[in-house]
Amino acid sequence: MTPDLSVEVGGLKLRGPVLAASGTFGYGTEVPLLERRALAGMVSKGIFLKPRAGTAPSRIVETPSGMLNAIGLQGPGVDALIRDYAPKWEAWDFPVLVNINGESASEYGEVAARLDGVPGVAGFEINISCPNVEQGGMYFGNDPRAAAAVTEAVRRRTKLPVWVKLTPMVSDIGVIARAVEGAGADALSAVNTFVGMSMDLHAYQPRLSFRTGGLSGPAIRPLAVHLAHQAARAVDIPVVGVGGIMRAEDALEFLVAGCRAVQVGTATFVNPNAIADVHDGIAEFMARKGFASLDELPRYLPRD
Amino acid sequence: MFLTDAPLVERRQVARDMWVLGFAAPDIAASVKAGQFVNIGMRPGPLLRRPFSVYRAGDDRIEVLLKAVGVGTAQMLAMREGDVASCLGPLGRGFDLTLSAKTVSLVSGGLGVAPMPLAARDARAAGLQVTWVHGARTADELCSETEGDEVILATDDGSAGFAGTVVAAAPDADLVLACGPNRMLAAAAQRWPQAQVAVETYMGCGTGVCLGCAVPLTRGGYDRACTEGPVYVASDVDWPALPSHLSYAVSA
Structure with missing residues (x-):
């Protein structure tokens, strides 16, 4: 018997629990070797209203079991996204959420308004957690009032599903989670990268030109599982777990920790077919354990 | 792929x-x-x-x-x-050998020799006369395998071949293909703005997704060494803005 892996997350019916994480899948046109049957959905590279060049090189550096990146949300801007990518998405058999960004709450709202109703755009993931921009990004994500204000600004401009991607760089993720839930979010993505730094011992300066970068990969997985779990305990809306998932067992940890679905990111850089491998591994686990659907998977989610 | x-x-x-x-x-x-x-x-x-x-x-x-x-x-x-x-x-996008030319110089420094045997093969197949120009810091760091109709070696310390940089040692040709430390390629760009050069960058995915291998361009902005590159027309790259990482770099 093939287990039913479909899930409903924040207003979207998905054919499986594994999505492509923002910034690791481009606009969906750049990962030719992935078996897309397994892809439940995609979150686009983060977009601003206007084109952005991104940060100067060096932009990435490998660290133990992980990588630091400071890309700086390089992107073509919302008009080019509507012109060049949304028409392709419309023909695809999985939903595309656009990861939206702004330097102010009103810019987030403006981006959402421009994309609302564009065929091919199934929903939004609000990025209040990018560590690699000077204005906005993570700074909205570690203040509950600012996080709620951005969420409201987007919520007012669209009826499409609105997910909010949280930063791990907070002392209590539950506070932020509840704030954006109260402001109308349909789901949470937890978590974005951790801020890190690496020093060049020849040049005696940071190895990244932006000085700091976002740490991703297996190095952050236990931290991310904990934070996704904390977020899931704090809210009633679904949480999508993200952080260092390389294999099905990693994804299952997030699901057992209380997440409804997961996003795979850095793993795709290493293995272009990682999403399909994770999806198939979850199906195999479910079959082996005798679960007919993901609803039957036990969750560890005490409400104390 | x-x-x-x-x-x-x-x-x-x-x-x-x-x-x-x-x-x-x-x-x-x-x-x-x-x-x-x-x-x-x-x-x-x-x-x-x-x-x-x-x-x-x-x-x-x-x-x-x-x-x-x-x-x-x-x-x-x-x-x-x-x-x-x-x-x-x-x-990635390799060297373009379809341009009309009769002669090609393959100019490499250190590990930059890596794409050159294949370049020599493809250049010969395109009917070009191939000059192989390879340099390193010292004689024992020169790659022992060479190709081409003419071979010119260079060392920084003069222990073999031309004493000086590989860019200084190389003859002009209808086409110049170069690979080596970015500092060497910047020098090549000064001498041959139309040279095709293969750059070095840190790289994440290699397939165009992560945007980690940004190459700064003279027209502004960045593109991806893994997808639009790694081969560029030398004058298209903003060399001062492109870091050189290789610890084994030969001097340019």
């Missing part, structure tokens, strides 16, 4: 600390063009793959050139025949 588990089938030393590894990878070998690269991953091993220009290709195998500069390359050098590495490729 192919993803294949490729067994090691060959290893030989070509200079002090510099080795050629051969992998059985028939699909990549049959389709790779000069200047393209493969992204090689090890399990267990470092998280990210490592990009390598394809040095030679044929008979169902590809060869890459490496020095042990870090954990990943040290691990590759410790492989035994039959051990498997994951090869993703061919990747």
Whole structure:
């Protein structure tokens, strides 16, 4: 018997629990070797209203079991996204959420308004957690009032599903989670990268030109599982777990920790077919354990 | 683009600390063009793959050139025949040899010799007269394998061939293809603005997704060494803004 892996997350019916994480899948046109049957959905590279060049090189550096990146949300801007990518998405058999960004709450709202109703755009993931921009990004994500204000600004401009991607760089993720839930979010993505730094011992300066970068990969997985779990305990809306998932067992940890679905990111850089491998591994686990659907998977989610 | 588990089938030393590894990878070998690269991953091993220009290709195998500069390359050098590495490729845009020309200079510094045997093969197939120009810091760091109708060697310390930089040693030609440390390529760009140069960058995915291998352009903005590159027209690159990472860099 093939287990039913479909899930409903924040207003979207998905054919499986594994999505492509923002910034690791481009606009969906750049990962030719992935078996897309397994892809439940995609979150686009983060977009601003206007084109952005991104940060100067060096932009990435490998660290133990992980990588630091400071890309700086390089992107073509919302008009080019509507012109060049949304028409392709419309023909695809999985939903595309656009990861939206702004330097102010009103810019987030403006981006959402421009994309609302564009065929091919199934929903939004609000990025209040990018560590690699000077204005906005993570700074909205570690203040509950600012996080709620951005969420409201987007919520007012669209009826499409609105997910909010949280930063791990907070002392209590539950506070932020509840704030954006109260402001109308349909789901949470937890978590974005951790801020890190690496020093060049020849040049005696940071190895990244932006000085700091976002740490991703297996190095952050236990931290991310904990934070996704904390977020899931704090809210009633679904949480999508993200952080260092390389294999099905990693994804299952997030699901057992209380997440409804997961996003795979850095793993795709290493293995272009990682999403399909994770999806198939979850199906195999479910079959082996005798679960007919993901609803039957036990969750560890005490409400104390 | 192919993803294949490729067994090691060959290893030989070509200079002090510099080795050629051969992998059985028939699909990549049959389709790779000069200047393209493969992204090689090890399990267990470092998280990210490592990009390598394809040095030679044929008979169902590809060869890459490496020095042990870090954990990943040290691990590759410790492989035994039959051990498997994951090869993703061919990747990137290689040299353009369709331009009308009669002569080509292949100009390389140190490990920058990596794409040149394949470039020599493709240039000969295009009917070009090939001049091989290769430089290193000292004689024992020169790659012992050469190609082409004429061979010019250069060393910084004068221990073999021309005493000085490889850019100074090279003759003009209808086409100049260059690879080496970015500082050397910046010097090549001054002398031959139209040269085709293969740049070095840190790289994440190798397939155009992560935007980690940004190359600053003279017209502004960045593009991706893995996708629009790694070969550029020299004058298109904003050289002062492109870091040079290679610790084994020869001086330009």
